[in-house]
Amino acid sequence: MRRDTRGNTLAMAAAALVPIAGMIGSGLDMSRAYMAQAKLQNACDAAALAARREMSGSVFDSDVRTEGERFFDFNFPSTTMNAQNVTRTVAQSTSDDTIVEVSASADIPTSVMALFGRDSISISVSCEANQDYGNNDIMVVLDVTGSMNSAPSGGGASKISRLRTGAMGLYRALADTPNTRTRYGFVPYSMNVNVGGILRTRDILRTTFYPQDEDGDGDEEYVGVDINETEWFDDGSSRGERIRAWRESGQACVEERPTIGNSYNDGDFDIDLTVTQDDIDQIASAWNDVDRQYGRWDPDENEYDDDGWCPSPATRLSTYGNETAFQDAVNDATAIVAGNTYHDLGLVWAARLLSPTGINASRNPTEWNGIPVAQHIVFLTDGDLVPTSSNYSSFGNWNFNRRLTGSGGQESRHIARFLSACSAAKSMGMTIWIIAFDNVDTDEVEPCATSSGHFYVTDGTDLEDVFERIGAGIGRLRLTQ
Template identity: 25%
Template sequence: MTGPSRLILPKNVLRDRVRRHVVDFARAEDGVMLALVMFMLLTMMTVAGIGVDVMRTEMERTRIQQVIDASTLAAAHKDNALDPKQVVLDYFDKAALASYISADDILVGGGETSTAVEVNLTAQVKTPFIRHLGNESFNVPARGRAEQAYGNSEVSLVLDISGSMDDNRRMSRLHRAANEFVDTVLTPDSVDRVSVSLIPYTGDVNVGWDIFSRMNVRQLHDYSYCVQFTPDDFSTTAIDPEDAYIQGQHFSHVDARFNYISCPTQSYETVTPFSQNNAALEAQINRLTGRERTSIHIGIKWGAAMLDEAFRPLVNDLVDNSIVDEAFRDRPAPFTSNTLKVIVVMTDGMNTETKRIKEFAYDTPDMRAHWARHAMDDWDNDVDGSVEDHLFDTYYDTAIGNALLQNICNAAKANGIIIYSIGFEINNDAAQEMEDCASSPSHFYRVEGVQISEAFSSIAQQLKQLRLTL
């Protein structure tokens, strides 16, 4: 008996079935997304790893730069007594960045009055993620430099010596405060770099014979050496010695004894230009006393002129005649230079009315001699008050003085001059004028009593910091 027979398919049928299975497998979509997802995840992880490494590198670069900046400043500081290189290395060590720097990356230089510290390095920041792609680290260059040196400075110290300064011990307090200011600004490390020009002002400014005689001024008398200005003169900081001016009149408004006069006569009441002599400046300050009237705008006009290069030919002539130190030849420096230019102005009031004698009554030497002996009030009290309007003009009143004050302050600030103003026991109106004159509200000090010393001390300390170039 034979066994069961097997079905033998024809070759063409078998071939068709195999082809059909192959085609079905090729067309099947089961499992395709898994491969795509795996590819996308791998790509995203790679991109994320690169991003993490880049962000980490940037954070490390920021840390390195911050440490460079801080360490070079500390190493270059004038009070640093340690080895500058060691200071920088210690900063990196404390920040756990010591592996990025060596002593060879640090350069120390500078001159006798300065120290310069420079760091120039290339850090190898490791890459935890993309190192598997063959990139072990990123190169991160970083550089920083600090130099601390006393730069050149020109300071105009403009001090109120009006009659009210004798009240409430204001003048004696000014003496002490201004002397401390001078000692703070003029130090051994500022020699031949920092100058102080002292400008005492009352109703006018006596520039003294040394300056007056070197200007193109029509001289009318020998009693004092003030210079008249026009309103336009307060729109510029310049006083050009070649320009034509007229000498200021010599008179007193009210004092028959001539202790209170608008243009003071004593040598210690005149302008001292470009000095670095602490003792001489302080001796002059200690002798200042109250006079007559207040013209802040004239004081600042002269303070600004001492900082304007138009005054340079006169200063050089003073140097040639050993009146100003040789170190200050070619001062004032140009406004475009790196020289720090500062006006510090102090007042205990506000601009007051100032009169002038009409030209016909001040025309001859005899007339000028008369007004040098007789106060204007004598005509009211002893002669004939009805003729006062025929003899005298109001040269400045408070409104005019304030307008000219803001003009000269704005001209100075436009040229880059820093103005600090101090209002010493003043009213609100005067405070507003002095704040407007200052470089900013923070440059204005309104003080009472002994606070004036604190104001001058604060300004002096700020000037020391401004003189440091970093």
């Protein structure tokens, strides 16, 4: 038989079929196991990120664990690859309480390898996630118009009281973050903004022109009123000192200035619908740079119609050491609730106070401790943009001044200016978050948000949760393993 080799190939091939089949089959089984492990890793990552996003600061509770488990189960259902003995653990790191750790394992049944006594392949994964907060400057823009005093459409506490409570969610989501700095500023707005205390004396007109009926014949005309001709005459020995006293009065709302490139002509000037970075950043170069100065909002001097409301003062970016201090700042910003709704005022002034290249350039560095600073605007409103034809706003009196250029009605012009200001702020690197509270025309405000993920609608019952989710979004999530 050793000499007769005919047919040996067939015998050898037949003998090799069993190990070859085993090799091919084990390869298929291993391929299924690798695919299952990849799915298990994806589920692990999703669970870690979801759980970390749910955490407030370093607080890990049952809600955090449940959220992580929910995302794991969604991404790795029990039927995945016929997996058996699936386990998952969502926990807080014992070495760093800001980190979420997730581990998972499963047994993947085999097909061919089972013929050789290997019924399953065990797989396991682990991952962890942290919140990469970095440094953040956040301007909180709050609609404090008269409608905020009413209850939302679903009833209950007033919208302004819900705002005061809910805004704490933003602070809590970003609190207790080591080696970072988060600053908050506030811009309460209605038909005016109270920013005189933040501006410099040189940014204010010495002489502001108001519509007055000097002849008593019923015809209004522009009349210049110097700061020396006002109640502030006794507050200082110079015009500059008197302007400063007005600025520090707490009632220093301002009239909007001409668009950069347009000229101030004794109260008669144009404000364009397009807002550029120059409109946000440029400031007066001297006390007589009238084209870049703001008028003193003064209903006592404006005889055309002296109705109007000046909200609480806006505030510069600042850190808050605890919840009480932040709550006090929110309460102060929302102390005065009245007037009509001018979204463009709130957005433009938020950008002006947030910009690292404008009026607060020396206070708003682009880096802190060598780490970049991200700029965010959180904008909340409960209503549509509703200007007024006769009442006195930062744009003067519509029926007399008509300072806002363009075609269409007053409302459409302000909406166009608002959306232009949003685009300008975003082009400067600012991230805009919009909260539409109760009865808001979302088509009017949603385009302002940086993306659909930066836009929220609430009836007020979950307002604190909305602010927390924004805070979680500002603190960027990242996988650390």
